[in-house]
Amino acid sequence: xxxxxxxxxxxxxxxxxxxxxxxxxxxxxxxxxxxxxxxxxxxxxxxxxxxxxxxxxxxxxxxxxxxxxxxxxxxxxxxxxxxxxxxxxxxxxxxxxxxxxxxxxxxxxxxxxxxxxxxxxxxxxxxxxxxxxxxxxxxxxxxxxxxxxxxxxxxxxxxxxxxxxxxxxxxxxxxxxxxxxxxxxxxxxxxxxxxxxxxxxxxxxxxxxxxxxxxxxxxxxxxxxxxxxxxxxxxxxxxxxxxxxxxxxxxxxx
Amino acid sequence: xxxxxxxxxxxxxxxxxxxxxxxxxxxxxxxxxxxxxxxxxxxxxxxxxxxxxxxxxxxxxxxxxxxxxxxxxxxxxxxxxxxxxxxxxxxxxxxxxxxxxxxxxxxxxxxxxxxxxxxxxxxxxxxxxxxxxxxxxxxxxxxxxxxxxxxxxxxxxxxxxxxxxxxxxxxxxxxxxxxxxxxxxxxxxxxxxxxxxxxxxxxxxxxxxxxxxxxxxxxxxxxxxxxxxxxxxxxxxxxxxxxxxxxxxxxxxxxxxxxxxxxxxxxxxxxxxxxxxxxxxxxxxxxxxxxxxxxxxxxxxxxxxxxxxxxxxxxxxxxxxxxxxxxxxxxxxxxxxxxxxxxxxxxxxxxxxxxxxxxxxxxxxxxxxxxxxxxxxxxxxxxxxxxxxxxxxxxxxxxxxxxxxxxxxxxxxxxxxxxxxxxxxxxxxxxxxxxxxxxxxxxxxxxxxxxxxxxxxxxxxxxxxxxxxxxxxxxxxxxxxxxxxxxxxxxxxxxxxxxxxxxxxxxxxxxxxxxxxxxxxxxxxxxxxxxxxxxxxxxxxxxxxxxxxxxxxxxxxxxxxxxxxxxxxxxxxxxxxxxxxxxxxxxxxxxxxxxxxxxxxxxxxxxxxx
Ligand SMILES: Cc1cc2nc3c(=O)[nH]c(=O)nc-3n(C[C@H](O)[C@H](O)[C@H](O)COP(=O)(O)OP(=O)(O)OC[C@H]3O[C@@H](n4cnc5c(N)ncnc54)[C@H](O)[C@@H]3O)c2cc1C
Ligand code: SF4
Ligand code: SF4
Ligand code: FES
Numbered sequence: 114x115x116x117x118x119x120x121x122x123x124x125x126x127x128x129x130x131x132x133x134x135x136x137x138x139x140x141x142x143x144x145x146x147x148x149x150x151x152x153x154x155x156x157x158x159x160x161x162x163x164x165x166x167x168x169x170x171x172x173x174x175x176x177x178x179x180x181x182x183x184x185x186x187x188x189x190x191x192x193x194x195x196x197x198x199x200x201x202x203x204x205x206x207x208x209x210x211x212x213x214x215x216x217x218x219x220x221x222x223x224x225x226x227x228x229x230x231x232x233x234x235x236x237x238x239x240x241x242x243x244x245x246x247x248x249x250x251x252x253x254x255x256x257x258x259x260x261x262x263x264x265x266x267x268x269x270x271x272x273x274x275x276x277x278x279x280x281x282x283x284x285x286x287x288x289x290x291x292x293x294x295x296x297x298x299x300x301x302x303x304x305x306x307x308x309x310x311x312x313x314x315x316x317x318x319x320x321x322x323x324x325x326x327x328x329x330x331x332x333x334x335x336x337x338x339x340x341x342x343x344x345x346x347x348x349x350x351x352x353x354x355x356x357x358x359x360x361x362x363x364x365x366x367x
Numbered sequence: 368x369x370x371x372x373x374x375x376x377x378x379x380x381x382x383x384x385x386x387x388x389x390x391x392x393x394x395x396x397x398x399x400x401x402x403x404x405x406x407x408x409x410x411x412x413x414x415x416x417x418x419x420x421x422x423x424x425x426x427x428x429x430x431x432x433x434x435x436x437x438x439x440x441x442x443x444x445x446x447x448x449x450x451x452x453x454x455x456x457x458x459x460x461x462x463x464x465x466x467x468x469x470x471x472x473x474x475x476x477x478x479x480x481x482x483x484x485x486x487x488x489x490x491x492x493x494x495x496x497x498x499x500x501x502x503x504x505x506x507x508x509x510x511x512x513x514x515x516x517x518x519x520x521x522x523x524x525x526x527x528x529x530x531x532x533x534x535x536x537x538x539x540x541x542x543x544x545x546x547x548x549x550x551x552x553x554x555x556x557x558x559x560x561x562x563x564x565x566x567x568x569x570x571x572x573x574x575x576x577x578x579x580x581x582x583x584x585x586x587x588x589x590x591x592x593x594x595x596x597x598x599x600x601x602x603x604x605x606x607x608x609x610x611x612x613x614x615x616x617x618x619x620x621x622x623x624x625x626x627x628x629x630x631x632x633x634x635x636x637x638x639x640x641x642x643x644x645x646x647x648x649x650x651x652x653x654x655x656x657x658x659x660x661x662x663x664x665x666x667x668x669x670x671x672x673x674x675x676x677x678x679x680x681x682x683x684x685x686x687x688x689x690x691x692x693x694x695x696x697x698x699x700x701x702x703x704x705x706x707x708x709x710x711x712x713x714x715x716x717x718x719x720x721x722x723x724x725x726x727x728x729x730x731x732x733x734x735x736x737x738x739x740x741x742x743x744x745x746x747x748x749x750x751x752x753x754x755x756x757x758x759x760x761x762x763x764x765x766x767x768x769x770x771x772x773x774x775x776x777x778x779x780x781x782x783x784x785x786x787x788x789x790x791x792x793x794x795x796x797x798x799x800x801x802x803x804x805x806x807x808x809x810x811x812x813x814x815x816x817x818x819x820x821x822x823x824x825x826x827x828x829x830x831x832x833x834x835x836x837x838x839x840x841x842x843x844x845x846x847x848x849x850x851x852x853x854x855x856x857x858x859x860x861x862x863x864x865x866x867x868x869x870x871x872x873x874x875x876x877x878x879x880x881x882x883x884x885x886x887x888x889x890x891x892x893x894x895x896x897x898x899x900x901x902x903x904x905x906x907x908x909x910x911x912x913x914x915x916x917x918x919x920x921x922x923x924x925x926x927x928x929x930x931x932x933x934x935x936x937x938x939x940x941x942x943x944x945x946x947x948x949x950x951x952x953x954x955x956x957x958x959x960x961x962x963x964x965x966x967x968x969x970x971x972x973x974x975x976x977x
Contacts, residue, residue, distance in 0.1 A: 126886060145610075145611050145612060146610045146611060146612075147609070147610020147611060147612050147613065147729070147730070148610070148612045149612060149729070152612045158839060158889060158890070159837065159839040159840070159843070163837050163838065163839060163881045163882060163883065163888075163889065163890025163893070164881060164882055164883025164884070164888040164889065164890045164891070165889070166886075166887035166888065166889060167889070168407075168408070169576070169577070170407055170411050170413075170415075170416075170576040170577070170578065171415065171416045171576055172576070172613070172616060173416070173613075173616050173617075173721075173725055173729070174724065174725070174728070175415060175416050175502070175504075175505065175721065176407075176411045176415045176416065176576075177411070178407065178408065178411050192728050192729070194728070194729070219547055219548075219886070219887055220886050220887040221887070223547070223887050225547075226408070230408075230409065230516075230522075230524075233513075233516060234516050234517070238472075238513060238514070238517045239471065239472040239513070241469075241470045241471060241472060242470060245463070245466045245470070247469070248480070248481035248482065249477065249481050250477055250481050251476065251477040254474050254475075254476065254477050257474055258474055258499060258500075261474060261499070261505070261506060261509065262502065262505070263509075264415075264505065265410055265411075297472075300472065300474075301474075302469070302470075302472070303472075
């Protein structure tokens with residue numbers, strides 16, 4: 114209570130080439146009990162820098178707006194408690210807050226995630242029933258409800274080396290969208306088949322199952338084991354399994 | 368001359384929550400070109416935060432339910448100030464709107480028979496809320512978003528609309544700025560739909576985000592629309608109260624629907640002492656009966672017992688908690704204890720995963736073993752833009768409104784779950800009728816350059832002001848004032864003071880200086896919101912001052928009881944007068960059809976007093 118904390122926050126905008134250009138600026142504010150990182154950022158806006166950019170909405174881990182890298186780790190600022198941050202930050206050092214590094218910078222802590230919105234539009238939508246006459250059990254719902262918990266925070270995208278280091282944004286859909294694709298493929302009411310695009314357009318083969326995405330997912334989705342691996346398995350069965358291939362040729366499978 | 372980009376669309380929808388997205392889907396389906404504009408990114412509107420569920424009489428969890436009972440519950444919960452025509456449409460059409468969501472990919476929790484499951488909520492006679500754990504809003508917005516992006520609508524995200532242009536009482540377009548890059552835009556529209564959500568950010572303790580400054584409501588008012596029922600603000604009984612930084616964040620009513628009990632510091636289950644006369648026959652009067660009801664529900668049986676008083680309507684529960692605190696029986700940090708820990712740990716985690724997570728992460732409380740501490744939080748505004756019940760057109764021609772921005776369905780108090788179903792029922796209607804009207808129009812009307820120049824100058828003005836206050840300071844103080852003087856319990860003197868204070872805030876709002884540039888500058892954005900917050904706060908205060916009784920979301924300490932014969936039959940209407948002043952009137956809805964009247968509890972209607 115009443116203790117001071119110093120945040121070292123990235124302030125800047127892209128330069129003419131679109132590269133991040135800015136500096137880390139120190140701000141010291143007084144903390145109140147139970148604060149989260151986002152509260153400190155708001156305190157900084159109120160006391161020092163009204164024009165410090167950051168996104169937020171729900172302040173309760175439900176909307177996925179406040180993603181940033183705190184002490185180098187991608188997380189939701191609204192769900193990161195200062196008590197935990199104090200524990201992990203070396204004594205006498207400021208807390209480092211930077212925007213997500215995998216995306217182009219807009220300003221300060223805000224990044225441009227339009228790639229994700231554009232990619233989402235290319236995914237074949239659900240083909241559901243024409244009449245109101247379906248019926249499915251909770252165990253079928255369970256399989257996809259996990260995927261539907263995604264809050265589109267993009268922390269998994271920020272973490273995945275295929276995108277963060279190798280920048281394969283044109284070839285690889287990234288964990289968030291494998292979650293979405295798995296949701297569609299395993300949806301009890303869907304009749305579409307997206308396996309070809311998952312293999313070719315969305316490049317699931319680039320994923321080498323490092324599980325870094327699963328580690329950062331604030332919605333607790335087991336992205337790698339429950340979404341990506343089953344999709345990979347379906348692709349193997351569809352395209353590389355000789356028995357399935359023959360069965361398909363002679364019309365035993367769709 | 369400042370650069371402005373001009374766009375032309377048949378239908379421009381302001382707001383991308385449940386109501387706006389549902390409207391967009393319908394309008395594109397009718398062949399209109401559609402722009403949808405929102406302040407946050409797509410999928411992050413308030414709707415995403417909704418927890419407990421969407422109310423519709425599907426009759427899956429209890430076959431005794433039907434639209435008639437839903438209609439009756441909505442009217443009773445609204446203390447009969449609802450527009451009965453909207454309540455009828457909502458009760459009849461919401462089941463298909465929910466089914467439609469599933470058809471488009473939503474996955475609600477199931478009944479053992481494989482149908483959409485429904486949970487109990489305050490004021491609903493039967494289990495009625497379709498839900499997915501406690502993240503129903505996420506399910507709704509994601510489903511509509513994923514449907515919407517393939518519908519052909521054009522999304523303008525992180526744009527704020529600051530003005531609706533009118534010509535001769537008719538809406539012809541709007542002006543917006545892009546929050547991310549500061550560019551300026553004019554949208555010419557044949558018809559415009561306002562789906563801008565609520566206003567609760569005008570109070571210090573609220574469940575809303577920065578978006579809820581009431582700009583949408585203000586846009587309509589400034590354009591000349593009539594605003595109704597603005598005194599009715601819902602204080603949700605259960606917001607988090609500890610630690611200070613989470614104060615106001617919502618604790619879903621689903622906790623009580625799943626058997627959560629409210630206790631005071633003396634370990635007393637106080638809600639038994641607060642059952643209003645009109646609800647006495649429907650609620651348990653002993654703890655053992657209440658518990659038996661919960662047990663029946665958990666076992667998946669049709670309830671034969673009467674429900675626990677924790678499931679009374681929100682206005683009643685919020686006031687009860689408030690009274691307990693005032694009487695010195697509050698919890699450690701000045702609220703009430705809400706306890707679900709008596710239920711099986713697995714069930715709590717499955718049914719309320721968000722609450723489990725929220726308390727664990729933000730308060731260090733494990734709700735499967737410990738009680739939560741809760742208190743009232745400003746949550747929803749029943750008041751809003753007055754609309755035609757069938758088409759959702761406002762009193763400004765070619766301007767439509769739907770969702771929380773509109774008024775009528777909820778009367779003096781909204782039942783939990785009735786908002787999400789309101790969004791899709793009336794969102795659809797607004798999309799349909801706005802597109803139809805647009806199809807009958809030849810082209811776009813010219814927006815006078817002088818009006819465009821004026822709004823640009825006003826929008827950029829904060830940059831020309833140096834050395835003024837930080838806009839955040841003004842906003843924070845305004846919210847504190849509203850909490851204190853126009854809060855859950857109101858009195859004449861404080862309301863009059865509030866009106867004075869608001870004049871000061873209006874003046875201060877015109878002198879703030881945010882500094883910085885036009886690129887993603889929250890200080891600038893906030894400086895621009897103050898006018899709207901002031902006008903919205905004024906409307907609430909004015910309407911609250913005029914209503915000399917207590918009803919639903921409006922409680923006057925100096926007039927503590929409802930006055931059925933007079934106030935029970937009239938609604939407040941606010942509009943802008945000839946010289947820009949705020950004018951208040953009182954009106955009644957047309958008389959209710961007899962077949963609908965027969966569905967209501969005769970003794971509630973107080974017709975004998977007429
Ligand atoms: C925490 C919480 C839980 C809730 N739980 C439930 C529940 O379980 N069941 C239920 O029925 N209801 C619930 N509610 C209420 C319900 O969620 C809201 O009333 C509802 O989502 C409002 O939807 P809407 O479409 O009207 O507006 P919103 O979803 O709020 O969307 C408003 C849109 O308008 C945009 N906008 C606003 N102003 C402007 C402007 N000037 N320019 C451009 N765009 C603008 C915003 O950016 C946003 O896109 C809950 C509310 C909260 C806060
Ligand atoms: S598991 Fe695959 S998708 Fe996830 S971070 Fe690793 S490589 Fe990326
Ligand atoms: S999958 Fe998880 S980490 Fe990725 S966007 Fe969704 S919620 Fe965020
Ligand atoms: S603000 Fe919504 S997730 Fe952090």
